[in-house]
Amino acid sequence: MSADSPDNLRHVTVVGVGLLGGSAGLALKAHDPTIRVAGVGRRMESLRKGLEMGAIDTAHLDLTEPAATTDLVILATPVGAFERHMRAAAALRVGAIVTDVGSTKAGVVRIAGRILGHGRFVGSHPMAGSEQRGPAFARADLFAGATCILTPTRQTPPEVTARVERLWRWMGMRTVRMAPGAHDRAVARISHLPHALASLLMRLPGRRDLDVAASGFRDATRLASGDTEMWRDIFLTNRRHILAAFDDFEEELLALRDLVDLGDGPGLQRFFAAAKKRRDSTVARAIVDRRVAVE
Amino acid sequence: MSADSPDNLRHVTVVGVGLLGGSAGLALKAHDPTIRVAGVGRRMESLRKGLEMGAIDTAHLDLTEPAATTDLVILATPVGAFERHMRAAAALRVGAIVTDVGSTKAGVVRIAGRILGHGRFVGSHPMAGSEQRGPAFARADLFAGATCILTPTRQTPPEVTARVERLWRWMGMRTVRMAPGAHDRAVARISHLPHALASLLMRLPGRRDLDVAASGFRDATRLASGDTEMWRDIFLTNRRHILAAFDDFEEELLALRDLVDLGDGPGLQRFFAAAKKRRDSTVARAIVDRRVAVE
Numbered sequence: 157m158s159a160d161s162p163d164n165l166r167h168v169t170v171v172g173v174g175l176l177g178g179s180a181g182l183a184l185k186a187h188d189p190t191i192r193v194a195g196v197g198r199r200m201e202s203l204r205k206g207l208e209m210g211a212i213d214t215a216h217l218d219l220t221e222p223a224a225t226t227d228l229v230i231l232a233t234p235v236g237a238f239e240r241h242m243r244a245a246a247a248l249r250v251g252a253i254v255t256d257v258g259s260t261k262a263g264v265v266r267i268a269g270r271i272l273g274h275g276r277f278v279g280s281h282p283m284a285g286s287e288q289r290g291p292a293f294a295r296a297d298l299f300a301g302a303t304c305i306l307t308p309t310r311q312t313p314p315e316v317t318a319r320v321e322r323l324w325r326w327m328g329m330r331t332v333r334m335a336p337g338a339h340d341r342a343v344a345r346i347s348h349l350p351h352a353l354a355s356l357l358m359r360l361p362g363r364r365d366l367d368v369a370a371s372g373f374r375d376a377t378r379l380a381s382g383d384t385e386m387w388r389d390i391f392l393t394n395r396r397h398i399l400a401a402f403d404d405f406e407e408e409l410l411a412l413r414d415l416v417d418l419g420d421g422p423g424l425q426r427f428f429a430a431a432k433k434r435r436d437s438t439v440a441r442a443i444v445d446r447r448v449a450v451e
Numbered sequence: 452m453s454a455d456s457p458d459n460l461r462h463v464t465v466v467g468v469g470l471l472g473g474s475a476g477l478a479l480k481a482h483d484p485t486i487r488v489a490g491v492g493r494r495m496e497s498l499r500k501g502l503e504m505g506a507i508d509t510a511h512l513d514l515t516e517p518a519a520t521t522d523l524v525i526l527a528t529p530v531g532a533f534e535r536h537m538r539a540a541a542a543l544r545v546g547a548i549v550t551d552v553g554s555t556k557a558g559v560v561r562i563a564g565r566i567l568g569h570g571r572f573v574g575s576h577p578m579a580g581s582e583q584r585g586p587a588f589a590r591a592d593l594f595a596g597a598t599c600i601l602t603p604t605r606q607t608p609p610e611v612t613a614r615v616e617r618l619w620r621w622m623g624m625r626t627v628r629m630a631p632g633a634h635d636r637a638v639a640r641i642s643h644l645p646h647a648l649a650s651l652l653m654r655l656p657g658r659r660d661l662d663v664a665a666s667g668f669r670d671a672t673r674l675a676s677g678d679t680e681m682w683r684d685i686f687l688t689n690r691r692h693i694l695a696a697f698d699d700f701e702e703e704l705l706a707l708r709d710l711v712d713l714g715d716g717p718g719l720q721r722f723f724a725a726a727k728k729r730r731d732s733t734v735a736r737a738i739v740d741r742r743v744a745v746e
Binding site: 283284285286302303305332334342345346347349350351352353354355356357358359360361362363364365366367368369370371372373374375376377378379380381382384385387388391392395398399401402404405406408409412413415416417419421424425427428429430431432434435436438439440442 | 578579580581597598600627629637640641642644645646647648649650651652653654655656657658659660661662663664665666667668669670671672673674675676677679680682683686687690693694696697699700701703704707708710711712714716719720722723724725726727729730731733734735737
C-alpha cells in the first residue's frame with residue numbers, strides 16, 4: 157500500500173485525536189512513514205494514546221503551535237468546535253490547506269469561508285467510523301474501501317479540491333463530490349434519521365423486554381451507542397434537513413399505521429416487499445466489503 | 452454437544468422447511484442422529500433442499516401423513532398458515548405435542564386451544580434467525596446461545612411446557628416464560644417496531660443518497676431484507692400491540708423533534724446520552740455472543 161505521498165505532503169496536523177483523527181494519522185503514516193503528524197487536542201489522555209499508537213508524532217493543546225509548519229490541517233473534533241480551531245488556523249503558512257471530517261457541511265463551509273477564506277478550505281465527509289469513540293479504536297484501514305464526500309463550492313479553487321481528493325484516494329477511499337446543501341439533505345436521510353430512530357428505539361422497551369431482545373434489535377440500535385457530543389453537534393448544525401426528514405418519515409409512518417390499523421394484508425406485503433427490494437438491490441449488495449467495525 | 456434426546460424423542464415433524472424449520476431439523480439431528488425428522492412443506496424445492504442438507508429425512512406435502520407416528524410437531528411456516536396445519540394435526544397420536552416458532556403468540560395460542568385443545572400445545576418463540584430466508588441458510592447452531600420465549604397459559608399442562616422447554620435447552624437455548632399477551636407487547640417493541648422503522652428508512656433516500664450510504668445505514672436497515680410474507684403475518688396478528696408501539700414511538704419522536712426545532716443542545720445531548728447508556732448497559736453487552744448471521 158505504501159506510495160509517495162500526494163502533492164509532496166510532509167507535515168499534517170490532525171485536530172481531535174479520536175477515532176477518525178487517530179485513524180487518519182495511522183493511515184498517513186502507514187502509507188508514508190516519513191510524514192510527520194502533529195496532534196492537537198484538549199485531552200492529554202487522547203494525545204498520549206495517539207503518541208503511543210504512533211498515530212501522531214507530536215502533541216499540542218493548541219493548533220497555533222504546529223500551524224506555522226504544517227501543509228494540511230484535518231479538523232476531526234465534533235463540528236461545534238470547528239470555528240474555534242479555524243480561528244487558530246489563521247496562522248497557517250501560505251499554500252497550506254484545511255479540510256475536516258465533519259458530518260454536516262453547509263454551516264461548516266460557510267464558517268470556513270468567513271474565517272479561512274474560500275482559497276484554503278474544502279469540506280470532506282469520510283463515510284467511515286463506528287459507534288466507538290477515542291483513539292484506542294483508531295485503525296490505519298478505517299477509511300479503506302469507504303466513500304468520502306467532498307463538498308467544494310463555486311468559490312473553492314479546483315486545485316484545493318483536487319489535493320484533498322488525492323489525499324483520501326491515497327488512503328483507499330472512493331470520492332464523490334456534492335454541494336454542501338445536497339450533502340446535508342442526503343445525510344439527514346441516510347445517517348441522522350437512522351441515528352435518531354436507533355436512539356428512540358432504546359426508549360420504548362422495559363428492562364425485561366430488553367432481556368429477551370436478539371441480534372436484530374442489537375443491530376437496529378447500534379448507532380445509539382455513538383458519541384453523544386458528536387451527535388449533539390450534528391443535530392444542532394443540520395436542523396433544517398433533519399426536521400424535513402422527520403416530517404417525511406412521519407408521513408410514511410402514518411401510512412404504514414393505516415395499513416396495520418386496517419389489517420390490509422396485501423398492502424402490508426407490498427410495503428415490506430418494496431423496502432426489501434430497494435435494500436437488496438442497493439446497500440445490502442454494495443456495502444458488504446466496506447464494513448469497518450462491528451461489536 | 453451430542454446427548455440423549457430429551458423425553459426419548461424419536462420422531463419430529465417440522466412444518467415449513469425454511470430457515471428456522473431447517474435449522475431445527477439440523478440441530479435435532481446434530482444432537483442425536485437417530486432422531487427421524489419429517490418435513491412438511493408446499494414447495495418441493497425447499498423440501499428437496501432440506502433432504503439434501505440432511506435437515507429432514509422424509510418430505511411430505513401434508514401434515515396428515517407423518518402425524519400418526521410423530522412425537523412432536525414444530526410449526527415453522529408464516530403464522531398465517533398455522534390454523535390450517537393445526538387442523539391437519541388433529542390426527543396426532545396420543546401423547547404427541549405441538550409447538551411453533553412463530554413471532555406472535557396471543558392469537559396462535561387462542562387458535563391452538565380451539566383446534567388442538569390446551570393439553571397438547573405450548574407456544575415457543577426462539578429469538579434467533581436473520582433476514583435470510585429458506586433452508587439454504589439453515590444451520591445446526593442457529594439457536595445455540597439465543598433466547599427462546601415460551602408462552603404457556605394457565606390451561607397448559609406443566610409437563611407439556613417442561614417437555615418443550617427441555618427441547619430448546621437441549622438445542623442450546625436459554626428459555627424464558629411469558630404470558631402470550633406480555634410476549635406480544637414486548638416483541639412489538641423489540642422486534643416489530645424495529646422492523647417497521649428499518650423498512651420505513653428505505654423509503655426516504657434517493658438512489659444517489661443510497662450510493663453514499665455507509666455501514667451504519669446498512670445495519671440500521673438490515674431487518675428490512677426479511678421475508679415479506681412472514682412479516683405481513685406478524686403485522687396482521689399483532690396489530691393492537693404494534694399500533695400501541697407506533698403511538699408511543701410517535702410521542703417520543705415529537706419530543707425529539709422539539710429539541711431539534713428549538714436547537715436545544717443540552718437537551719439533545721441528554722437524549723443521546725440516555726439512549727447510549729441504556730443500550731451500552733443492556734443489548735450491547737448481552738447479545739455479543741448470540742449473533743447468528745451477518746451479511
